[in-house]
Amino acid sequence: AQTVTQSQPEMSVQEAETVTLSCTYDTSESDYYLFWYKQPPSRQMILVIRQEAYKQQNATENRFSVNFQKAAKSFSLKISDSQLGDAAMYFCAYRRPTGANSKLTFGKGITLSVRP
Amino acid sequence: DAGVTQSPTHLIKTRGQQVTLRCSPKSGHDTVSWYQQALGQGPQFIFQYYEEEERQRGNFPDRFSGHQFPNYSSELNVNALLLGDSALYLCASSSRTWGQFKGEAFFGQGTRLTVV
Numbered sequence: 001a002q003t004v005t006q007s008q009p010e011m012s013v014q015e016a017e018t019v020t021l022s023c024t025y026d027t028s029e030s031d032y033y034l035f036w037y038k039q040p041p042s043r044q045m046i047l048v049i050r051q052e053a054y055k056q057q058n059a060t061e062n063r064f065s066v067n068f069q070k071a072a073k074s075f076s077l078k079i080s081d082s083q084l085g086d087a088a089m090y091f092c093a094y095r096r097p098t099g100a101n102s103k104l105t106f107g108k109g110i111t112l113s114v115r116p
Numbered sequence: 117d118a119g120v121t122q123s124p125t126h127l128i129k130t131r132g133q134q135v136t137l138r139c140s141p142k143s144g145h146d147t148v149s150w151y152q153q154a155l156g157q158g159p160q161f162i163f164q165y166y167e168e169e170e171r172q173r174g175n176f177p178d179r180f181s182g183h184q185f186p187n188y189s190s191e192l193n194v195n196a197l198l199l200g201d202s203a204l205y206l207c208a209s210s211s212r213t214w215g216q217f218k219g220e221a222f223f224g225q226g227t228r229l230t231v232v
Contacts, residue, residue: 004158043228044223044226102172103161104149109158
């Protein structure tokens with residue numbers, strides 16, 4: 001079974017600074033997707049960034065980028081130029097390619113606070 | 117596009133009662149998945165519906181059941197409610213057949229269930 005581990009329950013960053021959120025996962029599959037989701041107090045899960053395992057290039061989305069280390073099964077999220085609106089819970093998630101086993105497996109999440 | 121909509125947003129039930137939660141998927145999506153998110157935890161997969169059948173199920177008892185209608189909307193039913201069923205219930209919709217990232221999940225804002 002696949003597992004996703006987020007060992008840091010909380011992190012804090014100064015506005016405009018950079019922060020890195022860590023995630024490790026375990027799988028025997030070679031083809032899969034990894035995601036970072038943001039969940040603000042409004043509760044809606046919002047996709048921040050995705051990474052396809054077969055792509056060696058790290059994904060980037062504006063101020064968000066990942067460090068994907070497939071051999072180490074590590075998938076960290078870097079937030080640059082942190083903004084007050086980045087404060088939320090962040091979840092790392094794993095999914096196999098679409099089909100019968102396309103459920104998302106989430107980590108426990110990390111609460112990110114942004115200091116003005 | 118209204119996205120994924122869930123109803124109700126909040127409800128309070130008494131132990132032993134039954135509850136039905138509803139979800140309308142994003143336009144064009146044919147697959148609905150349900151997740152339970154306990155306070156301070158990551159979402160846990162309950163089950164997934166496609167073509168009106170349960171296709172995959174997580175580690176949840178038979179008290180949790182669901183249904184998908186011909187218009188792809190879905191219901192989650194929980195019988196004999198326990199205090200431990202108090203959680204945020206998230207619905208996610210996806211498509212198996214189209215999109216750059218087939219199977220990518222879009223989430224609703226959830227239903228907060230409190231069992232007293």
